[in-house]
Amino acid sequence: MPTLREVLGHQASLPRADADWLHRLVGDWQMVADLSFSDLTLWVPTNHEDEWALVAHARPTTGPNFYNDDVVGLRASKERREILVQVRSSRRPVEPLTSESVEEQYVPVVRAGHAVGVLVRHANLHSMRQQGGLEVNYLQLAQSLLQMIGQGTFPSDLAPTGVGRGTPRVGDGVVRLDAEGHIDYASPNAISALRRLGHTDQVNGTDLSEIVTSRLPTGATLDETMPLVLTGRAPWGTEVETARVNLTMRAVPLLDHGTRYGAMLLLRDVSELRRRERELLTKDATIREIHHRVKNNLQTVSALLRLQSRRLDDPGARFALQEAGRRVSTVALVHDTLSQGFDETVLFDEIAVRIARATVEVASRGARVVAEHRGSFGRIQAEDATPLAMILAELVHNAVEHAFDTSTPVTGGEPAGVVIVEAVRGRPQAGGSEAGGSEAGGSDAGGEVLTVTVTDDGRGLPDGQAPSGGLGTQIIQALISDLRGEITWGTKEPHGTVVRFVVRLRGLSAQA
Numbered sequence: 001m002p003t004l005r006e007v008l009g010h011q012a013s014l015p016r017a018d019a020d021w022l023h024r025l026v027g028d029w030q031m032v033a034d035l036s037f038s039d040l041t042l043w044v045p046t047n048h049e050d051e052w053a054l055v056a057h058a059r060p061t062t063g064p065n066f067y068n069d070d071v072v073g074l075r076a077s078k079e080r081r082e083i084l085v086q087v088r089s090s091r092r093p094v095e096p097l098t099s100e101s102v103e104e105q106y107v108p109v110v111r112a113g114h115a116v117g118v119l120v121r122h123a124n125l126h127s128m129r130q131q132g133g134l135e136v137n138y139l140q141l142a143q144s145l146l147q148m149i150g151q152g153t154f155p156s157d158l159a160p161t162g163v164g165r166g167t168p169r170v171g172d173g174v175v176r177l178d179a180e181g182h183i184d185y186a187s188p189n190a191i192s193a194l195r196r197l198g199h200t201d202q203v204n205g206t207d208l209s210e211i212v213t214s215r216l217p218t219g220a221t222l223d224e225t226m227p228l229v230l231t232g233r234a235p236w237g238t239e240v241e242t243a244r245v246n247l248t249m250r251a252v253p254l255l256d257h258g259t260r261y262g263a264m265l266l267l268r269d270v271s272e273l274r275r276r277e278r279e280l281l282t283k284d285a286t287i288r289e290i291h292h293r294v295k296n297n298l299q300t301v302s303a304l305l306r307l308q309s310r311r312l313d314d315p316g317a318r319f320a321l322q323e324a325g326r327r328v329s330t331v332a333l334v335h336d337t338l339s340q341g342f343d344e345t346v347l348f349d350e351i352a353v354r355i356a357r358a359t360v361e362v363a364s365r366g367a368r369v370v371a372e373h374r375g376s377f378g379r380i381q382a383e384d385a386t387p388l389a390m391i392l393a394e395l396v397h398n399a400v401e402h403a404f405d406t407s408t409p410v411t412g413g414e415p416a417g418v419v420i421v422e423a424v425r426g427r428p429q430a431g432g433s434e435a436g437g438s439e440a441g442g443s444d445a446g447g448e449v450l451t452v453t454v455t456d457d458g459r460g461l462p463d464g465q466a467p468s469g470g471l472g473t474q475i476i477q478a479l480i481s482d483l484r485g486e487i488t489w490g491t492k493e494p495h496g497t498v499v500r501f502v503v504r505l506r507g508l509s510a511q512a
Helices: 004-011 016-028 030-036 078-090 133-151 188-197 208-213 226-230 271-310 315-338 348-363 382-403 437-441 471-482
Strands: 039-045 052-058 097-099 102-111 114-124 174-178 183-186 237-241 246-256 259-269 345-347 369-375 379-381 417-426 449-456 486-491 497-504
Touching: 004 016, 004 052, 016 039, 016 052, 016 102, 016 114, 030 039, 030 052, 030 114, 030 133, 039 078, 052 078, 078 102, 078 114, 102 133, 114 133, 133 174, 133 246, 133 259, 174 188, 183 188, 188 208, 188 259, 208 226, 226 237, 226 246, 246 271, 271 315, 315 345, 315 348, 315 382, 315 471, 345 348, 345 382, 348 369, 348 382, 348 417, 379 382, 382 417, 382 449, 382 471, 382 497, 471 486, 471 497
Parallel strands: 369 417
Antiparallel strands: 039 052, 039 114, 097 102, 102 114, 174 183, 174 259, 237 246, 246 259, 345 379, 417 449, 449 497, 486 497
Protein backbone atom coordinates (compact mmCIF):
# COMPACT_ATOMS: atom_id res chain seq x y z
CA MET A 1 0.00 0.00 0.00
CA PRO A 2 1.50 3.39 -0.96
CA THR A 3 2.26 5.93 1.74
CA LEU A 4 0.73 9.38 1.93
CA ARG A 5 4.02 10.97 0.89
CA GLU A 6 4.29 8.69 -2.15
CA VAL A 7 0.70 9.32 -3.27
CA LEU A 8 0.99 13.09 -2.84
CA GLY A 9 4.35 13.13 -4.61
CA HIS A 10 3.25 11.12 -7.65
CA GLN A 11 -0.42 12.00 -8.06
CA ALA A 12 -1.00 15.49 -6.67
CA SER A 13 0.97 18.71 -7.06
CA LEU A 14 0.31 20.37 -3.72
CA PRO A 15 2.37 23.22 -2.25
CA ARG A 16 4.75 22.10 0.48
CA ALA A 17 2.73 23.83 3.21
CA ASP A 18 -0.50 22.11 2.11
CA ALA A 19 1.18 18.70 1.98
CA ASP A 20 2.62 19.24 5.46
CA TRP A 21 -0.85 20.16 6.74
CA LEU A 22 -2.26 16.90 5.39
CA HIS A 23 0.56 14.98 7.06
CA ARG A 24 -0.24 16.67 10.37
CA LEU A 25 -3.93 15.83 9.95
CA VAL A 26 -3.23 12.18 9.19
CA GLY A 27 -0.88 12.04 12.16
CA ASP A 28 -3.68 13.19 14.48
CA TRP A 29 -6.94 12.00 12.96
CA GLN A 30 -7.05 8.61 14.69
CA MET A 31 -8.85 10.27 17.59
CA VAL A 32 -11.54 11.48 15.18
CA ALA A 33 -12.03 7.94 13.82
CA ASP A 34 -12.23 6.51 17.34
CA LEU A 35 -14.66 9.15 18.59
CA SER A 36 -16.94 8.77 15.56
CA PHE A 37 -16.73 4.94 15.42
CA SER A 38 -16.19 5.40 11.69
CA ASP A 39 -13.61 4.98 8.95
CA LEU A 40 -12.02 8.17 7.65
CA THR A 41 -10.70 8.70 4.13
CA LEU A 42 -8.79 11.67 2.75
CA TRP A 43 -9.31 12.73 -0.87
CA VAL A 44 -7.28 15.22 -2.92
CA PRO A 45 -7.50 16.29 -6.58
CA THR A 46 -4.82 14.71 -8.76
CA ASN A 47 -2.71 16.10 -11.57
CA HIS A 48 -5.22 14.70 -14.04
CA GLU A 49 -8.23 16.85 -14.78
CA ASP A 50 -11.41 15.97 -12.85
CA GLU A 51 -9.72 13.10 -10.97
CA TRP A 52 -9.62 12.65 -7.21
CA ALA A 53 -7.47 10.12 -5.35
CA LEU A 54 -7.90 8.56 -1.93
CA VAL A 55 -4.55 9.30 -0.25
CA ALA A 56 -5.04 8.16 3.37
CA HIS A 57 -7.34 5.91 5.38
CA ALA A 58 -7.95 5.47 9.12
CA ARG A 59 -9.97 2.75 10.84
CA PRO A 60 -11.53 3.11 14.31
CA THR A 61 -10.25 1.06 17.22
CA THR A 62 -13.56 1.53 19.04
CA GLY A 63 -15.87 -0.26 16.60
CA PRO A 64 -16.22 -2.33 13.43
CA ASN A 65 -14.42 -1.26 10.27
CA PHE A 66 -16.21 0.08 7.23
CA TYR A 67 -13.44 -0.86 4.77
CA ASN A 68 -11.71 -4.17 5.40
CA ASP A 69 -9.39 -3.91 2.40
CA ASP A 70 -6.71 -1.35 1.59
CA VAL A 71 -8.30 1.50 -0.34
CA VAL A 72 -5.46 4.04 -0.57
CA GLY A 73 -4.86 4.96 -4.20
CA LEU A 74 -8.47 4.49 -5.38
CA ARG A 75 -10.00 7.01 -7.78
CA ALA A 76 -13.32 8.67 -7.01
CA SER A 77 -16.42 7.62 -8.93
CA LYS A 78 -18.33 10.20 -10.91
CA GLU A 79 -20.99 10.59 -8.18
CA ARG A 80 -18.43 10.97 -5.41
CA ARG A 81 -16.33 13.33 -7.52
CA GLU A 82 -19.23 15.74 -7.89
CA ILE A 83 -19.67 15.92 -4.11
CA LEU A 84 -15.93 16.34 -3.53
CA VAL A 85 -15.73 19.23 -5.99
CA GLN A 86 -18.76 20.90 -4.39
CA VAL A 87 -17.38 20.59 -0.84
CA ARG A 88 -13.93 21.83 -1.82
CA SER A 89 -15.13 24.78 -3.84
CA SER A 90 -17.67 25.92 -1.24
CA ARG A 91 -15.45 25.07 1.76
CA ARG A 92 -18.62 23.92 3.49
CA PRO A 93 -19.51 20.42 4.67
CA VAL A 94 -22.61 18.74 3.35
CA GLU A 95 -25.25 17.07 5.45
CA PRO A 96 -24.44 13.38 6.13
CA LEU A 97 -25.59 11.35 3.15
CA THR A 98 -27.44 8.15 3.95
CA SER A 99 -27.86 5.33 1.45
CA GLU A 100 -29.41 2.10 2.70
CA SER A 101 -27.25 1.28 5.75
CA VAL A 102 -24.30 3.58 4.88
CA GLU A 103 -23.77 7.13 6.14
CA GLU A 104 -21.08 9.37 4.65
CA GLN A 105 -20.14 12.82 5.88
CA TYR A 106 -18.00 15.12 3.71
CA VAL A 107 -15.85 17.78 5.41
CA PRO A 108 -13.42 20.19 3.68
CA VAL A 109 -9.84 20.11 4.95
CA VAL A 110 -9.07 23.82 5.23
CA ARG A 111 -5.70 25.49 5.70
CA ALA A 112 -5.07 29.23 5.61
CA GLY A 113 -8.51 29.94 4.17
CA HIS A 114 -8.48 27.45 1.28
CA ALA A 115 -9.54 23.80 1.01
CA VAL A 116 -6.61 21.42 0.58
CA GLY A 117 -8.72 18.29 0.25
CA VAL A 118 -11.85 16.61 1.56
CA LEU A 119 -12.25 14.23 4.50
CA VAL A 120 -15.03 11.66 4.33
CA ARG A 121 -16.44 9.82 7.35
CA HIS A 122 -17.87 6.39 6.49
CA ALA A 123 -20.21 4.61 8.91
CA ASN A 124 -22.16 1.38 8.58
CA LEU A 125 -25.40 2.09 10.41
CA HIS A 126 -26.17 -1.61 10.88
CA SER A 127 -22.94 -2.24 12.77
CA MET A 128 -22.86 1.01 14.79
CA ARG A 129 -22.67 0.62 18.55
CA GLN A 130 -25.86 0.98 20.50
CA GLN A 131 -25.93 4.56 21.67
CA GLY A 132 -25.54 5.27 25.37
CA GLY A 133 -23.93 8.06 27.33
CA LEU A 134 -20.42 7.28 26.14
CA GLU A 135 -21.40 6.92 22.47
CA VAL A 136 -23.39 10.17 22.47
CA ASN A 137 -20.53 12.16 24.02
CA TYR A 138 -17.94 10.60 21.73
CA LEU A 139 -20.01 11.47 18.65
CA GLN A 140 -20.45 15.04 19.87
CA LEU A 141 -16.70 15.41 20.34
CA ALA A 142 -16.10 13.91 16.90
CA GLN A 143 -18.41 16.46 15.31
CA SER A 144 -16.60 19.25 17.15
CA LEU A 145 -13.27 18.09 15.70
CA LEU A 146 -14.73 17.68 12.21
CA GLN A 147 -16.08 21.22 12.44
CA MET A 148 -12.60 22.45 13.40
CA ILE A 149 -11.10 20.60 10.41
CA GLY A 150 -13.56 22.43 8.17
CA GLN A 151 -12.59 25.76 9.77
CA GLY A 152 -8.83 25.13 9.54
CA THR A 153 -8.20 25.00 13.31
CA PHE A 154 -7.46 21.27 13.59
CA PRO A 155 -4.81 20.04 13.71
CA SER A 156 -3.20 22.87 15.63
CA ASP A 157 0.13 24.38 14.60
CA LEU A 158 1.04 24.49 18.30
CA ALA A 159 0.44 20.79 18.92
CA PRO A 160 3.58 18.66 19.25
CA THR A 161 4.23 16.32 16.34
CA GLY A 162 4.91 12.62 16.65
CA VAL A 163 3.81 10.11 19.24
CA GLY A 164 5.63 10.18 22.55
CA ARG A 165 6.06 7.47 25.12
CA GLY A 166 2.66 6.72 26.57
CA THR A 167 0.72 9.17 24.40
CA PRO A 168 -2.94 8.74 25.41
CA ARG A 169 -5.61 7.56 22.98
CA VAL A 170 -9.38 7.76 23.00
CA GLY A 171 -9.74 4.27 24.47
CA ASP A 172 -7.49 5.19 27.40
CA GLY A 173 -9.84 7.86 28.75
CA VAL A 174 -11.65 10.99 27.56
CA VAL A 175 -12.58 14.10 29.54
CA ARG A 176 -14.56 17.01 28.14
CA LEU A 177 -14.11 20.40 29.82
CA ASP A 178 -16.17 23.55 29.59
CA ALA A 179 -14.62 26.97 28.97
CA GLU A 180 -13.80 27.40 32.68
CA GLY A 181 -11.99 24.04 32.94
CA HIS A 182 -14.75 22.14 34.75
CA ILE A 183 -15.41 18.54 33.81
CA ASP A 184 -18.51 18.26 31.66
CA TYR A 185 -18.08 14.56 30.84
CA ALA A 186 -15.58 11.81 31.74
CA SER A 187 -15.48 8.35 30.20
CA PRO A 188 -15.37 5.31 32.51
CA ASN A 189 -11.63 4.81 31.87
CA ALA A 190 -10.95 8.46 32.64
CA ILE A 191 -12.92 8.19 35.90
CA SER A 192 -10.89 5.12 36.86
CA ALA A 193 -7.66 7.00 36.18
CA LEU A 194 -8.77 9.87 38.42
CA ARG A 195 -9.77 7.38 41.11
CA ARG A 196 -6.28 5.88 41.03
CA LEU A 197 -4.94 9.41 41.32
CA GLY A 198 -6.82 9.64 44.63
CA HIS A 199 -10.02 11.50 43.75
CA THR A 200 -13.00 9.61 45.23
CA ASP A 201 -15.75 12.25 44.95
CA GLN A 202 -18.05 13.13 42.09
CA VAL A 203 -16.18 13.87 38.87
CA ASN A 204 -18.66 15.81 36.73
CA GLY A 205 -18.75 19.50 37.53
CA THR A 206 -15.42 19.54 39.36
CA ASP A 207 -12.32 21.51 38.43
CA LEU A 208 -9.82 19.14 36.82
CA SER A 209 -6.81 21.31 37.68
CA GLU A 210 -7.84 21.29 41.33
CA ILE A 211 -8.25 17.49 41.32
CA VAL A 212 -4.77 16.99 39.92
CA THR A 213 -2.76 19.68 41.74
CA SER A 214 -4.20 18.73 45.14
CA ARG A 215 -2.76 15.21 44.70
CA LEU A 216 0.75 16.27 43.76
CA PRO A 217 3.50 15.54 46.32
CA THR A 218 4.65 18.42 48.47
CA GLY A 219 7.55 20.21 46.85
CA ALA A 220 7.03 18.53 43.49
CA THR A 221 8.37 20.42 40.47
CA LEU A 222 5.49 21.38 38.21
CA ASP A 223 5.73 21.19 34.44
CA GLU A 224 5.17 24.73 33.17
CA THR A 225 2.69 23.38 30.61
CA MET A 226 0.55 21.57 33.20
CA PRO A 227 -1.83 24.46 34.11
CA LEU A 228 -2.57 25.15 30.43
CA VAL A 229 -3.19 21.47 29.72
CA LEU A 230 -5.40 20.89 32.78
CA THR A 231 -7.61 23.85 31.84
CA GLY A 232 -7.65 22.94 28.14
CA ARG A 233 -6.19 26.26 27.04
CA ALA A 234 -3.31 24.91 24.95
CA PRO A 235 -2.98 21.87 22.64
CA TRP A 236 -0.10 20.39 24.59
CA GLY A 237 0.64 17.35 26.68
CA THR A 238 1.93 16.83 30.19
CA GLU A 239 2.55 14.06 32.70
CA VAL A 240 1.43 13.91 36.31
CA GLU A 241 3.50 11.79 38.68
CA THR A 242 2.43 11.00 42.21
CA ALA A 243 3.37 8.29 44.67
CA ARG A 244 0.42 6.24 43.42
CA VAL A 245 0.17 6.75 39.69
CA ASN A 246 1.65 8.29 36.54
CA LEU A 247 -0.86 9.93 34.20
CA THR A 248 -0.14 11.35 30.77
CA MET A 249 -2.59 13.98 29.54
CA ARG A 250 -3.12 15.63 26.20
CA ALA A 251 -5.42 18.61 25.68
CA VAL A 252 -7.26 19.49 22.48
CA PRO A 253 -8.98 22.90 22.77
CA LEU A 254 -12.42 22.95 21.13
CA LEU A 255 -12.81 26.05 18.96
CA ASP A 256 -15.60 27.63 16.96
CA HIS A 257 -14.19 30.16 14.48
CA GLY A 258 -11.19 30.66 16.74
CA THR A 259 -13.14 31.08 20.00
CA ARG A 260 -12.51 28.42 22.64
CA TYR A 261 -15.67 27.02 24.20
CA GLY A 262 -14.20 23.95 25.88
CA ALA A 263 -11.59 21.28 25.52
CA MET A 264 -11.11 17.55 25.22
CA LEU A 265 -8.47 15.81 27.31
CA LEU A 266 -7.13 12.33 26.69
CA LEU A 267 -5.80 10.53 29.78
CA ARG A 268 -3.68 7.42 30.13
CA ASP A 269 -2.38 5.61 33.19
CA VAL A 270 1.27 4.89 32.32
CA SER A 271 2.37 3.71 35.77
CA GLU A 272 3.30 0.24 34.56
CA LEU A 273 5.05 1.64 31.48
CA ARG A 274 7.18 3.98 33.59
CA ARG A 275 7.97 1.15 36.04
CA ARG A 276 9.27 -0.99 33.18
CA GLU A 277 11.29 1.93 31.82
CA ARG A 278 12.91 2.39 35.23
CA GLU A 279 13.71 -1.33 35.34
CA LEU A 280 15.32 -1.10 31.90
CA LEU A 281 17.38 1.91 32.95
CA THR A 282 18.50 0.02 36.05
CA LYS A 283 19.37 -2.99 33.93
CA ASP A 284 21.36 -0.85 31.48
CA ALA A 285 23.24 0.80 34.33
CA THR A 286 23.98 -2.61 35.85
CA ILE A 287 25.29 -3.96 32.55
CA ARG A 288 27.55 -0.93 32.09
CA GLU A 289 28.83 -1.29 35.63
CA ILE A 290 29.60 -4.98 35.00
CA HIS A 291 31.58 -4.11 31.88
CA HIS A 292 33.40 -1.40 33.82
CA ARG A 293 34.37 -3.81 36.59
CA VAL A 294 35.42 -6.49 34.10
CA LYS A 295 37.62 -3.90 32.40
CA ASN A 296 39.19 -2.92 35.72
CA ASN A 297 39.81 -6.56 36.65
CA LEU A 298 41.38 -7.32 33.28
CA GLN A 299 43.62 -4.29 33.55
CA THR A 300 44.67 -5.49 37.01
CA VAL A 301 45.49 -8.93 35.60
CA SER A 302 47.49 -7.33 32.79
CA ALA A 303 49.44 -5.21 35.27
CA LEU A 304 50.18 -8.26 37.43
CA LEU A 305 51.47 -10.16 34.40
CA ARG A 306 53.76 -7.28 33.52
CA LEU A 307 55.07 -7.10 37.10
CA GLN A 308 55.65 -10.84 37.17
CA SER A 309 57.48 -10.75 33.83
CA ARG A 310 59.98 -8.23 35.19
CA ARG A 311 60.95 -10.63 37.99
CA LEU A 312 61.82 -13.48 35.65
CA ASP A 313 65.32 -14.21 34.43
CA ASP A 314 64.21 -16.50 31.60
CA PRO A 315 63.78 -14.30 28.48
CA GLY A 316 61.29 -16.74 26.97
CA ALA A 317 59.07 -16.76 30.05
CA ARG A 318 59.33 -13.00 30.36
CA PHE A 319 58.26 -12.54 26.75
CA ALA A 320 55.34 -14.98 27.15
CA LEU A 321 53.96 -13.11 30.16
CA GLN A 322 54.32 -9.78 28.36
CA GLU A 323 52.40 -11.14 25.38
CA ALA A 324 49.69 -12.50 27.67
CA GLY A 325 49.37 -9.11 29.36
CA ARG A 326 49.05 -7.39 25.98
CA ARG A 327 46.25 -9.74 24.94
CA VAL A 328 44.38 -9.24 28.20
CA SER A 329 44.64 -5.46 27.70
CA THR A 330 43.05 -5.84 24.26
CA VAL A 331 40.01 -7.59 25.76
CA ALA A 332 39.85 -4.91 28.48
CA LEU A 333 39.66 -2.25 25.76
CA VAL A 334 36.45 -3.79 24.37
CA HIS A 335 34.83 -3.87 27.82
CA ASP A 336 35.89 -0.27 28.41
CA THR A 337 34.00 0.75 25.27
CA LEU A 338 30.95 -1.34 26.23
CA SER A 339 30.86 0.29 29.68
CA GLN A 340 30.33 3.69 28.05
CA GLY A 341 27.35 2.69 25.89
CA PHE A 342 23.70 1.86 26.46
CA ASP A 343 23.49 -1.46 24.63
CA GLU A 344 25.48 -4.57 23.80
CA THR A 345 26.95 -3.19 20.58
CA VAL A 346 30.01 -1.02 19.97
CA LEU A 347 31.22 1.33 17.27
CA PHE A 348 34.30 -0.68 16.46
CA ASP A 349 36.23 1.97 14.53
CA GLU A 350 37.29 3.73 17.73
CA ILE A 351 38.46 0.40 19.18
CA ALA A 352 40.38 -0.42 15.99
CA VAL A 353 42.21 2.91 16.04
CA ARG A 354 43.11 2.54 19.73
CA ILE A 355 44.28 -1.05 19.24
CA ALA A 356 46.46 -0.15 16.26
CA ARG A 357 48.09 2.80 18.00
CA ALA A 358 48.69 0.95 21.27
CA THR A 359 50.03 -2.16 19.54
CA VAL A 360 52.36 -0.18 17.28
CA GLU A 361 53.68 1.77 20.25
CA VAL A 362 54.47 -1.40 22.21
CA ALA A 363 55.79 -3.53 19.36
CA SER A 364 57.93 -0.90 17.62
CA ARG A 365 60.26 -0.56 20.65
CA GLY A 366 61.18 3.02 19.89
CA ALA A 367 61.15 2.95 16.09
CA ARG A 368 58.51 5.18 14.58
CA VAL A 369 55.89 3.04 12.83
CA VAL A 370 52.72 4.75 11.60
CA ALA A 371 49.30 3.08 11.81
CA GLU A 372 46.57 4.22 9.39
CA HIS A 373 42.86 3.41 9.50
CA ARG A 374 40.67 3.30 6.42
CA GLY A 375 37.06 2.37 5.79
CA SER A 376 34.62 1.59 8.58
CA PHE A 377 33.87 -1.40 10.77
CA GLY A 378 30.53 0.07 11.83
CA ARG A 379 28.54 -1.08 14.85
CA ILE A 380 29.26 -4.62 16.01
CA GLN A 381 27.77 -6.98 18.60
CA ALA A 382 29.82 -7.47 21.76
CA GLU A 383 30.14 -11.20 21.02
CA ASP A 384 31.97 -10.34 17.80
CA ALA A 385 33.90 -7.33 19.09
CA THR A 386 36.18 -9.25 21.47
CA PRO A 387 37.48 -11.86 18.98
CA LEU A 388 37.72 -9.21 16.25
CA ALA A 389 39.81 -7.01 18.54
CA MET A 390 42.10 -9.94 19.35
CA ILE A 391 42.59 -10.79 15.66
CA LEU A 392 43.35 -7.19 14.77
CA ALA A 393 45.81 -6.78 17.64
CA GLU A 394 47.68 -9.96 16.69
CA LEU A 395 47.93 -9.00 13.02
CA VAL A 396 49.12 -5.46 13.71
CA HIS A 397 51.59 -6.75 16.30
CA ASN A 398 52.97 -9.32 13.85
CA ALA A 399 53.27 -6.69 11.12
CA VAL A 400 55.26 -4.33 13.32
CA GLU A 401 57.40 -7.01 14.96
CA HIS A 402 58.32 -9.05 11.91
CA ALA A 403 58.07 -6.62 8.98
CA PHE A 404 60.29 -3.80 10.22
CA ASP A 405 63.69 -3.41 11.81
CA THR A 406 62.69 -2.00 15.19
CA SER A 407 66.03 -2.64 16.88
CA THR A 408 67.36 0.80 15.97
CA PRO A 409 65.17 3.88 16.66
CA VAL A 410 64.63 6.16 13.67
CA THR A 411 65.85 9.68 14.38
CA GLY A 412 64.90 11.35 11.11
CA GLY A 413 61.49 12.47 9.91
CA GLU A 414 60.73 9.33 7.92
CA PRO A 415 58.93 6.49 9.75
CA ALA A 416 60.36 2.99 9.83
CA GLY A 417 57.22 1.76 8.14
CA VAL A 418 53.43 2.06 7.73
CA VAL A 419 50.71 -0.40 8.76
CA ILE A 420 47.31 0.16 7.13
CA VAL A 421 44.09 -1.34 8.50
CA GLU A 422 41.19 -1.17 6.04
CA ALA A 423 37.65 -2.41 6.71
CA VAL A 424 34.82 -2.96 4.22
CA ARG A 425 31.40 -4.07 5.40
CA GLY A 426 28.38 -5.23 3.42
CA ARG A 427 25.70 -7.81 2.89
CA PRO A 428 26.80 -11.31 1.79
CA GLN A 429 26.80 -11.99 -1.93
CA ALA A 430 24.37 -14.44 -3.49
CA GLY A 431 25.75 -17.95 -3.54
CA GLY A 432 27.70 -17.55 -0.30
CA SER A 433 31.07 -16.92 -1.96
CA GLU A 434 32.19 -14.62 0.81
CA ALA A 435 33.32 -15.69 4.26
CA GLY A 436 34.21 -19.13 3.08
CA GLY A 437 31.01 -19.80 1.14
CA SER A 438 28.36 -22.01 2.64
CA GLU A 439 30.81 -23.61 5.04
CA ALA A 440 31.82 -20.34 6.65
CA GLY A 441 28.47 -18.69 6.36
CA GLY A 442 26.39 -21.59 7.53
CA SER A 443 22.66 -21.11 7.60
CA ASP A 444 22.82 -17.69 9.28
CA ALA A 445 21.91 -15.39 6.41
CA GLY A 446 21.03 -12.49 8.72
CA GLY A 447 24.60 -11.33 9.40
CA GLU A 448 26.86 -9.03 7.44
CA VAL A 449 30.21 -9.79 5.85
CA LEU A 450 33.23 -7.85 7.11
CA THR A 451 36.43 -7.79 5.09
CA VAL A 452 39.53 -6.48 6.88
CA THR A 453 42.91 -5.96 5.22
CA VAL A 454 46.11 -5.35 7.18
CA THR A 455 48.92 -4.14 4.92
CA ASP A 456 52.52 -3.22 5.73
CA ASP A 457 55.43 -2.06 3.60
CA GLY A 458 58.04 -4.12 5.45
CA ARG A 459 60.34 -6.90 4.38
CA GLY A 460 57.54 -9.30 3.42
CA LEU A 461 56.87 -12.95 4.23
CA PRO A 462 59.87 -15.24 4.65
CA ASP A 463 60.17 -17.27 1.44
CA GLY A 464 56.69 -15.98 0.49
CA GLN A 465 55.07 -18.49 2.87
CA ALA A 466 52.25 -17.74 5.34
CA PRO A 467 53.32 -18.01 8.99
CA SER A 468 52.34 -21.15 10.86
CA GLY A 469 52.95 -22.79 14.19
CA GLY A 470 53.29 -19.67 16.35
CA LEU A 471 50.94 -18.99 19.23
CA GLY A 472 49.77 -15.75 17.67
CA THR A 473 48.93 -17.52 14.41
CA GLN A 474 47.06 -20.25 16.28
CA ILE A 475 45.03 -17.65 18.16
CA ILE A 476 44.16 -15.88 14.90
CA GLN A 477 43.08 -19.10 13.16
CA ALA A 478 40.91 -20.16 16.14
CA LEU A 479 39.17 -16.80 16.37
CA ILE A 480 38.63 -16.61 12.60
CA SER A 481 36.98 -20.02 12.78
CA ASP A 482 34.70 -18.86 15.61
CA LEU A 483 33.60 -15.94 13.41
CA ARG A 484 32.89 -18.32 10.50
CA GLY A 485 35.50 -16.75 8.28
CA GLU A 486 38.78 -17.32 6.50
CA ILE A 487 42.15 -15.57 6.24
CA THR A 488 44.73 -15.28 3.47
CA TRP A 489 48.32 -14.09 3.49
CA GLY A 490 50.00 -12.53 0.48
CA THR A 491 52.93 -10.43 -0.68
CA LYS A 492 52.65 -6.75 -1.50
CA GLU A 493 54.64 -5.28 -4.38
CA PRO A 494 57.35 -4.08 -4.37
CA HIS A 495 57.72 -5.25 -0.77
CA GLY A 496 55.51 -5.87 2.20
CA THR A 497 52.73 -8.16 3.37
CA VAL A 498 48.96 -8.18 2.81
CA VAL A 499 46.75 -10.10 5.24
CA ARG A 500 43.05 -10.25 4.46
CA PHE A 501 40.39 -11.94 6.54
CA VAL A 502 36.67 -12.17 5.87
CA VAL A 503 34.19 -12.95 8.66
CA ARG A 504 30.42 -13.05 9.01
CA LEU A 505 29.09 -10.85 11.80
CA ARG A 506 26.00 -11.43 13.90
CA GLY A 507 23.05 -9.22 12.97
CA LEU A 508 22.53 -6.16 15.15
CA SER A 509 19.09 -7.47 16.12
CA ALA A 510 20.61 -10.61 17.63
CA GLN A 511 20.26 -10.85 21.38
CA ALA A 512 22.95 -12.02 23.73
